Amino acid sequence: MYAFNYHRPGSLAEATKLIAANTEAKLLAGGQTLIPTLKQRLAQPGDVIDLGGIAELKGIKVEGGSVVIGAMTRHGEVASSAEVKKAIPALAALAGGIGDPQVRNLGTIGGSIANSDPAADYPAAALGLGATIHTSKRQIPADKFFTGMFETALEEGEIIVKVAFPAPKRAAYQKFENPASRYAIVGVLVAETANGVRVAVTGAAPSVFRWTEAEAALGKSFAAGALDGLKAKADGLNADIHASAEYRAHLIGVMARRAVAACG
Amino acid sequence: MTAESGIGASVRRKEDRRFITGNGRYTDDLNRPGQTYAFFVRSPHAHARIKRVDTTKASKMPGVVAIFTGKDVADSKVGGLICGWLIKSKDGSPHKAPPHPIIALDTVRHVGDQVAVVIGETLAQARDAAEQVQVEYEVLPAVVDPKDAAAKGAPQVHADAPGNLCYDWELGDKAATEAAFAKAHHVAKLDLVNNRLIPNAMEPRAAVAEYDFGTDSYTVWSTSQNPHVLKLLLCAFVLQVPEHKMRVIAPDVGGGFGSKIFNYPEETVCTWASRQIRRPVKWTAERSESFLTDAHGRDHVTHVELALDKAGKFLAMRVDTHANLGAYLSTFATSVPTYLYAPLLAGPYTTPQLYIEVKGVFTHTTPVDAYRGAGRPEATYLLERIVETAAREMKIDPAELRRRNFIPPDAFPYQTPVIQQYDIGNYHASLDKALEMIDYKGFPARRAQSEKKGKRRGIGFSSYIEACGIAPSAAVGALGGGVGLWESGQVRFNPTGSVTIHTGSHSHGQGHETTFAQIVADKLGVPIENIEVVHGDTDKTAFGMGTYGSRSLAVGGSAIVKACDKIVAKAKKIAAHMLEAAVEDIEHERGVFKVSGTDKSVNIAQIAFSAYVPHNYPADVEPGLDETAFYDPLNFSFPAGTHICEVEVDPDTGIVDIAKWVAVDDFGTVINPMVVEGQVHGGIAQGVGQALLETCVYDKQSGQLLTGSYMDYCMPRADDLPSFEVGMTTTPSPLNPLGVKGCGEAGAIAAPPALINAVTDALGIKHLDMPASPEKVWRAAQANRPRMAAE
Amino acid sequence: MPTVSMTVNGKTVSRDVEARTLLVQFLREHLNLTGTHVGCDTSQCGACVVHVDGRSVKSCTMLAAQANGASVTTIEGLAQGDKLHPMQEAFREHHALQCGFCTPGMIMSAIDLVKRNPNPSEETIRHELEGNICRCTGYHNIVKAVKAAAANM
Structure with a gap:
């Protein structure tokens, strides 16, 4: 790790002021990606702003048919939250499958979404459930939030405050893990929502995306069988030593069918 | 007494107490006064010529104590690492043994090959400075697959190993085999790959080396499965240090699986550098370094x-x-x-x-x-x-x-x-x-x-x-092995009847501290809690060959049995004197020495006490009850x-x-x-x-x-x-x-x-x-x- | 240099450290609590697991400064005097350790998992230990030990 100055603001206002004054600074949420990155000297921020002391960024509320999760809420808290389990069990289950228990005890939803790792789970939840990301400046629908590999619509100095997930009629997430890293090689979240079926795919491509052909098929008939014969295209999908694009394309179908089946 | 702790009993491990309470002492847990930290500059290329190593900028960084390159090592006449087993090719020629410098001199041959070492007051400072060492490479083509490397026109790893061939070896009767195949009813055939593995003992390799100017001697703490072998290699083959001036300690070692048998560049560099700077030098691998530098397996x-x-x-x-x-x-x-x-x-x-x-x-x-x-x-x-x-x-x-x-x-x-x-x-x-x-x-x-x-x-x-x-030393020697493969064992009674066992075998998870104690408990009837096994220190156990090839019990355990036999032979003489009987009449069973056909007996603890307080003692027997045995397997x-x-x-x-x-x-x-x-x-x-x-x-x-x-x-x-x-x-x-x-x-x-x-x-x-x-x-x-x- | 204060194994400690100091470095290098180990640099092996405010975390993936004001328990703080924690006892009883290097982190993770799952199945135990790598035991006896400890905790 290179040396840096450490800041721990006590309020969102203080944090926004700090980041506005120093746009090269890194925001430290749960640190489960940032700290390994710093340890490997892959980033050299002069300042690190720890959001861990800001009470207003923490907590889970159910309001108006939505589950609203503060940006600094840990994955483990979402996974074990009775409210989340009741309102959107698929979201609790997804959070309970991120990383490992120790990662879940530190990693946060805001950090995960802001990082937009192509193999992370939360982006699939945000996109698949049609979440709204509330920031220090505005509200961004998930459909417009994830713009590319490790890229989001967040502007300089913009801090995620909370994420609101409208409760779907039913939803499920299925993940095929990289056997080594345990990140998603393919993760598919299927949700039947008030505004139709949404199918979000993570792990497979440079960024989380919606599988619109599957959404159309499931919109006609919400059953695993509706996806039979439907193949995700391998073009543009990720390929690495663990999985080719063709295999990922196949797994998208398998995980999507299993997710539909798991919706019950 | 020994039924619950002797041979065949699932005795709970004696060593566990320190491990489950966080009191294990691994090499990286150790710090020496005045200690410095080594960080290696490593090649990012699989194959390259080193055109220039410039340490000017790095040496001015805060906290830098010294920076050494391959040239510095070569100038001080340090030898390269050796391979201890000679293989002869089909034509009788010895295997090709190209130089293996502890810091690369003019060529790097794998990603991670060490190019320089920076020694700093802190690890962070050493690492910061290492980034400022400027190395100019001429990148050369590389080959990683063994069949590709053996093919015509492949990039050459060493000039003195044409075709990248170290040896072309055979075993068995070719003609008789061909003849048998000619008569076969069925021939099954397969092409297969035994995939290359990275050992990944959970404790990364580490070393702390200290040179004592006053005594002109070295102490090296190292994550080794065989500290005695490491000492022999460091002294006699690489650094040319007399063996009596070197102590190697392998404290608690967090798994080895073979990867900690070998003499590596890093501990060698630390030992050499500790003399150059006259301060202790510590190095601990980061896991990513382990991946690049721990000897791999299979392939x-x-x-x-x-x-x-x-x-x-x-x-x-x-x-x-x-x-x-x-x-x-x-x-x-x-x-x-x-x-x-x-x-x-x-x-x-x-x-x-x-x-x-x-x-x-x-x-x-x-x-x-x-x-x-x-x-x-x-x-x-x-x-x-x-x-x-x-x-x-x-x-x-x-x-x-x-x-x-x-x-x-x-x-x-x-x-x-x-x-x-x-x-x-x-x-x-x-x-x-x-x-x-x-x-x-x-x-x-x-x-x-x-x-x-x-x-x-x-x-x-x-x-x-x-x-x-x-293995049998003579047999190994005949096949080209450069070492003897015996083991030593010492069984030392203390005056009050407890026992310290010294073994040259090293335990890094295998449980020697318990199983070796069980052997002595079984043979000599000493309660297992009164037995301590000492290993991993060349000053405490004079000789040993270490742990690998599932040899510890068969060879090291047998040496302890032989030492127990010597203890019994001597104890019989002492017992005979104590019991006023002839030595031939003394029977021994699990630490009890009895005059045959009588109820007169003494136990091993009494004999030990008599051996160290020999007030009433046989004239022709040396005091003390401490026996060492070497065992060379058959x-x-x-x-x-x-x-x-x-x-x-x-x-x-x-x-x-x-x-x-x-x-x-x-x-x-x-x-x-x-x-x-x-x-x-x-x-x-x-x-x-x-x-x-x-x-x-x-x-x-x-x-x-x-x-x-x-x-x-x-x-x-x-x-x-x-x-x-x-x-x-x-x-x-x-x-x-x-x-x-x-x-x-x-x-x-x-x-x-x-x-x-x-x-x-x-x-x-x-x-x-x-x-x-x-x-x-x-x-x-x-x-x-x-x-x-x-x- | 920021001043970092926390309660470690029941004792209040305070040190001035570089901001880049990881919690595991703080414990090992500043407090000499070397029972917590470092086995990787990608937050996967779990040799460094400690409890921060009662939850298991990887101390190699947390700055010491982030733990400012927290209560930290390490492997050294588990035993009450000479009395071992039931998880420590179970590890010894069931031979759930060999080289001992992963053991402190494994025990700290196992205690947290039993707190969250008081009567865990073999499947739960195996899944919950996802963040801890052991190279020696093949996990067979670790699973046994955790199960046994759960009954005694």
Whole structure:
């Protein structure tokens, strides 16, 4: 790790002021990606702003048919939250499958979404459930939030405050893990929502995306069988030593069918 | 008294107290006054000429104590690292042994090759400065695959090893083998790869080296499996330091699996540098450095053929192997794909003829050396895959084919056609017990059940034999080994009757502190809590050869038995004096010395006290009760057994689930069943790791390591593995005083073919290279329609 | 240099450290609590697991400064005097350790998992230990030990 100055603001206002004054600074949420990155000297921020002391960024509320999760809420808290389990069990289950228990005890939803790792789970939840990301400046629908590999619509100095997930009629997430890293090689979240079926795919491509052909098929008939014969295209999908694009394309179908089946 | 703590008892481990309370003392836990920190500048290229190393800027960074390059090392006349086993090629020429500098001089030959070392007041400062060392490289083409490296026109790793060939070696009778093949009814053939592995002991390698100017001597704390061997190598071969001026301490060591046998550049550089700067130097590998620099394992490419007669009797086997040795020869690299591999291809079978050719090849990769099993997993995988293939091709039940070819229990000692003489065994017994434990008869029903769920079930066998207890020094010498492979043991009674055992064997997880104490408890009747085992310090135990090749108990344990025998012989004389009887009339049993036919006796504690307070003492006996013995084994020992596993494959995803694992091993006498079962579990886990999860991948063009962290190198986790059913059969070895054979490597040797045999059975395919990763399995499943349950 | 204060194994400690100091470095290098180990640099092996405010975390993936004001328990703080924690006892009783290097982190993770799952199945135990790598035991006896400890905790 290179040396840096450490800041721990006590309020969102203080944090926004700090980041506005120093746009090269890194925001430290749960640190489960940032700290390994710093340890490997892959980033050299002069300042690190720890959001861990800001009470207003923490907590889970159910309001108006939505589950609203503060940006600094840990994955483990979402996974074990009775409210989340009741309102959107698929979201609790997804959070309970991120990383490992120790990662879940530190990693946060805001950090995960802001990082937009192509193999992370939360982006699939945000996109698949049609979440709204509330920031220090505005509200961004998930459909417009994830713009590319490790890229989001967040502007300089913009801090995620909370994420609101409208409760779907039913939803499920299925993940095929990289056997080594345990990140998603393919993760598919299927949700039947008030505004139709949404199918979000993570792990497979440079960024989380919606599988619109599957959404159309499931919109006609919400059953695993509706996806039979439907193949995700391998073009543009990720390929690495663990999985080719063709295999990922196949797994998208398998995980999507299993997710539909798991919706019950 | 000793029934609960003697031989055969599952005594809870004495060493655990410190480990479960955080009081283990590993090398990195240690700090010395005035200590500095070393950080290595490493090559980012697989093959490059070093045009220039500029340390000007770096040396001005805060906290920099010194920076050394290959030139500094060369100027101080430090030797390179050596390989301790001479292999002769078919034409009688010795293997090529190119220089192995501790810091590269003009060429780097693998990613991670060390180019300079920065020594700083703190580790962060050393690392900060290391980034400022400017190295100009001329990047050269690289080759990473052993067959590619042996091909014409391949990039050359060393100028003095043309064709990248270290040796072209053979074993067996070629003509007789060819003749047997000519008469074969059936020939089974396979091409397979034994995938390259990275050992990954959980404790990264580390060293703290301290030079004492006042006494002109060194102390080196190192994560070593064999501190005495490391001392010998550092002193006599590399640094030219007299042995009495060097102390090597291997404190608690967090696993080795072979990777901590060797003399590495880093501890050597720290030792040398500590004299240059006259301050202690500490180095601890980061895990990413471990991936790049710990000696890797396996990496064979092989063609094998097995000739059988009509009845399925093996007539002959021929094998052609390319073994990757990496960029430089590690300490015992040459022996692993030759003498530790080829002789084991006879397996537990009566195959009358074998002919094996091995080309040891240099590549631009990390050096390859012994990793848990060292040659024997490669042999067993080959053999048990080709036997399985033959069984399927000839439509003979795989258990039955093995049974037909096993060496019968009454044929021992059994001379194989390839060097080894097996002392004892009963391979049928292990197989039969394993079949019973896994309920072989019930397999078709279980397969049908799996198929109902849309899964495919397969069963896989592995009947292995291995050679442990390395080894008779003279035999090893005749085969080119550069060391003696005895072990020393000292049993020292303290005046009040407690015992300190000194062993040259090193424990880094194996439980010596308990099992070695059990031996003395059993032999001399000393309560186990009154026995302490000391190991890992060349000043405390004068001599030793260390722990590898499952040798600790068979060789080190035997040395302790011999020391106990000497204690008893001396104690009898003292007892005779104390009891006013003739020495010939003294009987000994578990620490009680009795005058034959009387109830007059003294115990060992009383004798010890008398030996140290010799007020009333035999005139012709020296005071003290402290005996040392060296034991040089008469032969290797030959653990054997059968593992059977069942897998369930999900054809939609390619996920392989291990449904059952049965292991039946014959380790001879078992001192501590709990510890032995633990060794079996861990061995299987590493074998399953190789077969299902782990593989080291280099980019073929750039030579970059693609599996350089746990993000890409798949370590077995708890949820990758099942619980194991472990059984034992026992034929005590007649060749050592304990009747033991060794158990540390068996699981890693037996497991891979069992798993691959099961996966290929489930998929109905001939072969699949390890690891059976999901995509490979999925592709195979797509290509092969499921067989019907009724088949 | 920021001042970092926390309660470690029941004792209040305070040190001035560089901001880049990881919690594991703070424990090992500043407090000499070397029972917590470092086995990797990618937050996967779990040798460094400690409890921060009662929850298991990887101390190699947390700045010491982030733990400012927290209560930290390490392997050294588990035993009450000479009385071992039931999880420590179970690890010894069931031979759930060999080289001992992963053991402190494994025990700390196991205690947390039993707190969250008082009566865990073998499957739960195996899944919950996803963040801890052991190279020696094949996990067989670790699973046994955790199960046994759960009954005694």
